[in-house]
Amino acid sequence: MSDVAVPAGISAEDWATTPAAVRVLVVTLLEQVAELRERVNKNSRNSSKPPSSDGPGVPPRQRRQSSGRKRGGQKGHAGRGRSLKPVQRVDRVVELKPTRCASCGALLLGEDAHPVRHQVTELPRIEPVVTEYRQHTVECLACGTLNTVAWSQDMPTGGFGPRCQATVGYLSGRMGMSQRDIEETMETMFHTDISLGSISAQEQRVSAALKQPVEEACDYVQQQPVNNVDETGWREQTKRCWLWINTTPWVTVFMILATRSADDARRVLGAVAQKVVGSDRWSAYNWLIAQWRQTCWAHLKRDFQVFVERGGDAARIGSALLEQEGKIFHLWHRVRDGTLGRGDFREKMQPLQTRVGELLREGTTLTCTKTRRTCTNILALEASLWTFVQVEGVEPTNNDAERRLRRAVLWRRRSFGTQSADGSRFVESVLTAVITLRQQQRDVLDYLTEACAAAIRADKPPSLLPSAALAVAAT
Secondary structure, three states: OOOOOOOOOOOHHHHHHOOHHHHHHHHHHHHHHHHHHHHHOOOOOOOOOOHHHOOOOOOOOOOOOOOOOOOOOOOOOOOOOOOOOOHHHOOOOOOOOOOEOOOOOOEOOOOOOOOOOOOOOOOOOOOOOOOOOOOOEEEOOOOOOEEEOOOOOOOOOOOOOHHHHHHHHHHHHOOOOOHHHHHHHHHHOOOOOOOHHHHHHHHHHHHHHHHHHHHHHHHHHHOOOEEEEEEEEEEEOOEEEEEEEEEOOOOEEEEEEOOOOHHHHHHHHOOOOOOEEEEOOOHHHOOOOHHHEEEOHHHHHHHHHHHHHHOHHHHHHHHHHHHHHHHHHHHHHHHHHOOOOHHHHHHHHHHHHHHHHHHHHHHOOOOOHHHHHHHHHHHOOHHHHOHHHHOOOOOOOOHHHHHHHHHHHHHHHHHOOEOOHHHHHHHHHHHHHHHHHHHOOOOHHHHHHHHHHHHHHOOOOOOOOOOHHHHHHHO
C-alpha cells in the first residue's frame, strides 16, 4: 500500500505507522464511500438520467443571460395573430349591416366593400356514422337455388371502420393514452361506445395494417449511409426485453428484442458495409469498425463532468476535457450554421483532437481507479471520437436517437411494458409509423386511416418511405 495516496485528514507520519491491514480497510471503505457519494450525486448533467429526475439540490441549467427587457412581444414587434381563412373555407357568414342611419333615421342603401371581418372557429358535436350492411338470401323460383351477394369489399369484418381503428392507434401511439383513457375519449369526444377488449383488437388491426410499411421502413433504414442507434429496457409480461431504435433523417424504426447483445445490434443494423453508426459506448457495438462508428459526445461530456465532481487530479483532467469539448462544439455549430467550411473545420480540429488524446492518456495514469478505467475505455475507441470530423452527414452526438426514443420511454412508464408478443408488435409498428411520419411532417391520423382502409380492401398500404422531394432535400 506504499503507492497509495495518504487519505485526506491523516498525516503522512500516522499513515506510515498504520498497520497494513488497517490501511487496506481504510482505503477500501473510502473507495466505497466515494462510489456511494457518486451514485447519490448522479443527475442529468453527469449521467443519462433525464432532467425531470433531478432533485431540488441540483443547480439549474445555465440559462441565457437576460437582456433586461420585459417578457413578451417588444414594442414594434409584428404581431402573429390568427390569419383569416379565405372565403371559400368559411362555412357560415353572419352579415351585420345597419338598415337605418343612427343619426337621422333615414333608410340606408349600398354596400360596404371592405367590411370588418372576424372569424370564430367552433368544433361541432361529433356523432359517429353507423353503416348497416344487410346480406339478403333470395330463393330462385325456377330452380330453388338460394342466392346471396358477397359482402362489400370495403366492409370491415369487425364493428369499427378504418378511421375509428386509426383513431384508437393514434390516441395510443401518438398521444400516449392508456386504454382506459382511450375508452373515455372515444365515448366523450366521439360518442362511440368501445370496450377495453375492442380497443386492444383495434390496436392489433392497426398493427397488421402497418406490417408491410414497417418492413419496408426497416429495409430502407438499414441501407442508409448513417444510422443512429440506441436501446432501452422493456418488459413483455414478466420477461426482460429491450426496445431498440434505428433512426435516420427521414425514417425511424423500433424493435423489441430479447437481449441487448451484439447479435441483436447486428439484427437492428442489418448488413453494415461502409456505413457510419452513431451510438454510445455500450459493448454490443464493439464489433463495428472504429473508423465507421461515431461515439456520442453528449455521453463523453457527462463522463468528464463526473471527473470534475470526483475532485483532485480527476477534476483537473475533467475540467480540461470539458474546455476542449466546448471548443469542439463551438466549431461544430459554426459548421452547422454554414459560417465555417469543412476544410477549415478539419484544420481547426487537429490541435483539439491532439489535446483530447493527451488528456485522456494522462487520465490513465491517475490514482483514481474509476477515472483511470474510463479514460482507458474511451481511448480504446479513440478513432470513433472523430468520425464526424471526416464524414459529412454524421453528428457528434447520438441525440437524435435519444430524443426519438423518449416517446417509448414515456410509454413504458405509463404501461410498464406490454402484456403479450402481439402488444409488443403493436408498439414497434405504431411507434415506427408515428415517429417517421412526424419526421416527414405528414398527417399521422390520415396515414393510419389509409393504411387500415387498404388492409380492409386487401390493397397495397401507403408507404412510410420519404417522397422523392424529401429524398432530394436529404441529399
